[in-house]
Amino acid sequence: MNVFARLCLVLGGLFAVDAVVFWSLQHEHVGTSLIAMTAVGFAYLGVYAGMALRKARRQEQAPASPEPHVVPTVWPAVFALSAVGVTLGVLVAPWLLVIGGILFAAAGAGWTADTRRQWKHGDEEGPAPSHARPAEDG
Numbered sequence: 612m613n614v615f616a617r618l619c620l621v622l623g624g625l626f627a628v629d630a631v632v633f634w635s636l637q638h639e640h641v642g643t644s645l646i647a648m649t650a651v652g653f654a655y656l657g658v659y660a661g662m663a664l665r666k667a668r669r670q671e672q673a674p675a676s677p678e679p680h681v682v683p684t685v686w687p688a689v690f691a692l693s694a695v696g697v698t699l700g701v702l703v704a705p706w707l708l709v710i711g712g713i714l715f716a717a718a719g720a721g722w723t724a725d726t727r728r729q730w731k732h733g734d735e736e737g738p739a740p741s742h743a744r745p746a747e748d749g
Contacts, residue, residue, distance in 0.1 A: 616660035623654030641701055644708075648697075682729060686722035693718055 630646040633639070693714035700708025 613660065613664050616657045616664065619653045619657030619660060623650050623657055626650035626653060644701060684722065684725050686718050686725060689714060689718035689721065
């Protein structure tokens with residue numbers, strides 16, 4: 612695992628401990644939730660960076676194969692709306708935090724399902740048609 616991934620995981624763990632300590636001493640929910648979201652963000656970056664590094668190392672060792680194209684989707688916009696909902700929920704009204712969290716979970720599930728469906732469809736296509744293959748000399 613590279614240094615960036617480890618650093619992010621360590622920071623995520625430290626921020627998680629900080630959130631627990633802050634909550635136990637201050638009993639203030641807004642600060643606690645912000646510190647906890649920072650912990651989750653750093654942990655996510657660490658896990659993602661580690662997974663990306665492992666995937667890159669595997670691809671260097673594996674023979675090259677064409678990857679299917681992932682088409683545009685609406686889920687990044689839903690993620691943006693959920694971020695607005697979470698931010699307004701932290702700053703204005705707690706019920707908006709719930710709506711933002713639900714939108715975030717729905718966007719994550721939808722985007723994951725959409726991407727898996729596209730990758731699965733790409734695997735089922737099989738070899739390229741004969742007219743798409745380069746001509747063989749001989």
